[in-house]
Amino acid sequence: MDSSTKRQILISPVTRIEGHAKITLQLDENGNVDGAFFHVNEFRGFEKFCEGRMYTEMPIITPRICGICPISHSIASVKACEMIQGITPTHTGNQLRRLIQLGQALSSHALSFFHLSSPDFLLGYDSDPSKRNILGLADKYPDIALRGIRLRKFGQEISERVTGKKIHIAGIAPGGMAFPLTEHNRKALLAWIHEATETVQIGIGIIKKFHEENEAMVKSFATSPTLYMGTVGPDGEMELYDGKLRFVDVDGTILQDQLDPARYLEFIAERSVSWSYLKYPYYKPYGFDKGFYRVGPLARLNIASKMKTPKAQKEFEIFKAIGNGKPVHGTFYFHYARLIEALGCVEEAERILHDHEITSENIQAHGRWNYAEGIGCTEAPRGTLFHHYKTDDTGKLINVNLLIATGQNNPSMNRSVLEVAKQYVKGNDIQEGMLNRVESTIRCYDPCLSCSTHAVGAMPMVVEVKDADGNIVKRIERN
Amino acid sequence: MPKISVTIDDKKLDVDVGKTILEVCKENGIEILTMCHLKGLTDVGACRLCLVEIEGVNKLLSACTTKIAANMIIRTKTEKIKRYQRITSELFFAERNHVCSVCVANGKCDLQKLGYKTEMNHIRYPYLFPECNVDTSHPWYVLDHNRCIMCTRCVRACGEVEGAHNWNVMNRGYQVRIISDFDTPWGESVTCTSCGKCVHACPTGAIWPKAIVQGQLEKKPEIIGELVEKRKMNL
Known part of the structure; x- marks a missing residue:
């Protein structure tokens, strides 16, 4: 290709996601998309500055990585601490943690679907960008917007009533929890179940209707097959809190099953790339080129044999039928998978709240430093999360490795962007709605890039088409 | 009298x-x-x-x-006194690395309470961000110099009440540090009796038990005074 005719499209910032990112699309001399780069251009450094701290502080420090999935960080972290101490949490402590994990998944999925993504489905991809957000939704569909907001509130209220804080919880301790759940709070949470179930079902109705009306687009939207990884229970049931790892290939064949998460380094490797602060993890036995795997709601449903609760199981069967029993590769189905999980979360939360030991005061087992290394793993809303700590013989951290869900989806996100861009971007003729489709590919993965910032509404977006010498040949602005 | x-x-x-x-x-x-x-x-x-x-x-x-x-x-309670108290409070926070949100003493910290009492809504002085060690060498307790405000309550509790004199003060100015024995790791101290009085005496999260996490810290500084009173009664 003659480099002088190469063009670049830059989408910056990517909006309605959690964090800061930009997309560059490389065009060839005919104006066709040749390459796509999803850049994460923020840097945090948690792994480095946690070195030197006491390992027991990590369940409180690491949740500050994120305002959307802090509980998952706390849980992965506390599990690593328990491995260092060599202890097992009490039944009630475990159940309370499971409950807050479900609450967080519910809150995060509500945010992803109702606040960030549903404006695309209900108002349209090509609608006015200044109104294509939760406020525009509240204007046109006030009941749905309110329900979405309340569903998120329910998830956060679970955290508040179990730990005393909505976002960055306190009291999660090696061996269990520091505070018991009161009977008053148990009953208050149970009172939400009916409304939450209804809201998730309304969401499922919205996405199913969108699937029906846009069948061609949904079925062709970033459908490249990948491997999948996630956590399952002993019978292969979908698991969000604690379990073993399972990898499946593009046809759904189980590659690894009931893997102890502590062995993750035997199966996952990471590689850095020059254009992003986000690393490229891959399935080690298949190598960097063929080892792309996805995590998160779509992956969890693709790897699971069944759900744990009846309503979610019913939807799960419909979902499985889409792929005729094989993995569903269409990136658009992330939304549906997310809502099926949310339904399972509400049902499981109800089940836990009826556990007769849930208000017990036997909430914490006690231990002390025994081993120099600990690995904790759990399912964050966006996928499998690993915390890996190494300590000196006094418990001071000497090495920290955090493998985050969004990082594991990074290679696939990049490829999905390329696919969608190839489908919708043709040369210099750039339409705003088309850019939103490229962005929405990223949004399907609900990436959490830092996070604690998420834009509501249309952030100013500038798209520039540059030639190889950096000259701007076309520029459009959104405000 | x-x-x-x-x-x-x-x-x-x-x-x-x-x-x-x-x-x-x-x-x-x-x-x-x-x-x-x-x-x-x-x-x-x-x-x-x-x-x-x-x-x-x-x-x-x-x-x-x-x-x-x-x-x-x-x-x-004059305006001048209030102004000085607020300045002092701000200087405490600016001198070392106090991050309440991730501190084990969050919600139970006298320094945090002081900030509220002096209505400290921001800090006007540049933070020094000194590099401070975290001494985890003791089997039960941690000393985090990042959170120390040099009140020396630990030094006095150890010397005057326990009689062990493990703690002391080294250097001057902003380089001043609490030290164990002759600046050896706490876990290697030959004088420390591991009584825990310094843990209770410490008003912040600088000295804390390894076994607890944020939300579980229960310091009882009043036991120092009670011990002294009881000893007087015994005499």
């Missing part, structure tokens, strides 16, 4: 001779901010929070180290 007359915040009081202004104020329900003071320990006037104005004296004096005298006219 002979009595003398003093005036504190426009209130005339007959008080015992030989007491400090802080003691008199506490006995009469007059609140004074303190940090380095702890009942049972010798007062050193280190934190400069209990400053009072005394008529006829052209500088502020610390209530914990100033003996009350006949006919003193004392003011404890």
Whole structure:
């Protein structure tokens, strides 16, 4: 290709996601998309500055990585601490943690679907960008917007009533929890179940209707097959809190099953790339080129044999039928998978709240430093999360490795962007709605890039088409 | 005991001779901010929070180290005192690395409470961000220099009440540090009895038990004073 005719499209910032990112699309001399780069251009450094701290502080420090999935960080972290101490949490402590994990998944999925993504489905991809957000939704569909907001509130209220804080919880301790759940709070949470179930079902109705009306687009939207990884229970049931790892290939064949998460380094490797602060993890036995795997709601449903609760199981069967029993590769189905999980979360939360030991005061087992290394793993809303700590013989951290869900989806996100861009971007003729489709590919993965910032509404977006010498040949602005 | 007359915040009081202004104020329900003071320990006037104005004296004096005298006219809550207390409070936070959100003492910390009491809504001084060590060498306790405000309550509790003299002070100015023995890791101390009095005496999250996490910290600084009182009774 003659480099002088190469063009670049830059989408910056990517909006309605959690964090800061930009997309560059490389065009060839005919104006066709040749390459796509999803850049994460923020840097945090948690792994480095946690070195030197006491390992027991990590369940409180690491949740500050994120305002959307802090509980998952706390849980992965506390599990690593328990491995260092060599202890097992009490039944009630475990159940309370499971409950807050479900609450967080519910809150995060509500945010992803109702606040960030549903404006695309209900108002349209090509609608006015200044109104294509939760406020525009509240204007046109006030009941749905309110329900979405309340569903998120329910998830956060679970955290508040179990730990005393909505976002960055306190009291999660090696061996269990520091505070018991009161009977008053148990009953208050149970009172939400009916409304939450209804809201998730309304969401499922919205996405199913969108699937029906846009069948061609949904079925062709970033459908490249990948491997999948996630956590399952002993019978292969979908698991969000604690379990073993399972990898499946593009046809759904189980590659690894009931893997102890502590062995993750035997199966996952990471590689850095020059254009992003986000690393490229891959399935080690298949190598960097063929080892792309996805995590998160779509992956969890693709790897699971069944759900744990009846309503979610019913939807799960419909979902499985889409792929005729094989993995569903269409990136658009992330939304549906997310809502099926949310339904399972509400049902499981109800089940836990009826556990007769849930208000017990036997909430914490006690231990002390025994081993120099600990690995904790759990399912964050966006996928499998690993915390890996190494300590000196006094418990001071000497090495920290955090493998985050969004990082594991990074290679696939990049490829999905390329696919969608190839489908919708043709040369210099750039339409705003088309850019939103490229962005929405990223949004399907609900990436959490830092996070604690998420834009509501249309952030100013500038798209520039540059030639190889950096000259701007076309520029459009959104405000 | 002979009595003398003093005036504190426009209130005339007959008080015992030989007491400090802080003691008199506490006995009469007059609140004074303190940090380095702890009942049972010798007062050193280190934190400069209990400053009072005394008529006829052209500088502020610390209530914990100033003996009350006949006919003193004392003011404890003037605008000047409040301003100085807020400055002191800000300097505590600016000097080392206090991050309340991830601190084990969050919600149970005297320094945090001081910030609220002095209505500190921001810090006007540049943070020093010193590089501070976290000493995890003791089997049960941690000393985090990032959170130390040099009140020296641990030094005095260890020396005066436990009698072990494990803790001491090294260097001057912003390089000042609490040290164990002759600046050896706490876990290697030959004098520490692991009694835990320093843990209770510490007003922040600088000294804390390894076994607990945020939300579980329960310090009982009052036990230091109670121990001293009980010993007097035994004598």
